Amino acid sequence: DVKVTQSSRYLVKRTGEKVFLECVQDMDHENMFWYRQDPGLGLRLIYFSYDVKMKEKGDIPEGYSVSREKKERFSLILESASTNQTSMYLCASTEGASSYEQYFGPGTRLTVT
C-alpha cells in the first residue's frame, strides 16, 4: 500500500520565517509534486520533480523553492513566509511517466501570521 506522508498536519509560522514542508513516499516513485489548495482555485502546482536533484517549476513557483536530495523525500521551502502563503499544501507522488495514478499525502495546513 503506497504511503505518502507529510511532516505536519497543521503548522503556524510568523511572517518572514523560513518554513520547511517535508514529504516522504515509500514506494520508490520517480515523480513527486507539491500543490497548494485554496478555495475556488483548486489545486495549483508549485513545483515537481522527475528524479533526484531534478526540479521543474509549476504554475506558481514564486516565493517557493524545493529540494530533492533523496528519491523518497521532496521538500518545499518558503524562504520568507508571507501571509498570502497561508494555504493547504498537498504533496503527491507517481511511479513514472506511464503511470497514471497519483498518490496524495494528507496535506499540511499552513497559517502564516
Next chain:
Amino acid sequence: AQKITQTQPGMFVQEKEAVTLDCTYDTSDPSYGLFWYKQPSSGEMIFLIYQGSYDQQNATEGRYSLNFQKARKSANLVISASQLGDSAMYFCAMRDLSLSFGAGTTVTVRA
C-alpha cells in the same frame, strides 16, 4: 493559460439520481491522461477514474463513468445513483508534462 476548466462551482443532486460534472481541458500534447478525484470534508484526495488520450472506450469504475469527447476536449464525470456519501468536492485533472487540476465542483446530495 487555464489547462483545466470546471465551470460548476457547486451542484445539488437528489439521492439516487445521476449527476454530470463538467470538465474541459487544453493541451497540445497528443499523449495525456485525464483523472477525477474526490475530496470529502476530511481532506484526503481519493482517485476515482482515469482516461488515457488514446483510449477508445470511455472509462467506467462502478458508479463512475467518464464521458470522453476528445474533439471537444471534454472529460465529464457521471455519477449514477447518487448516495449521501458522494457529497464532496470533485476535481478534474490532466496529466501531460505535469499534472494540472481544475478549481473543483462541490456536490451536495440531498436525501
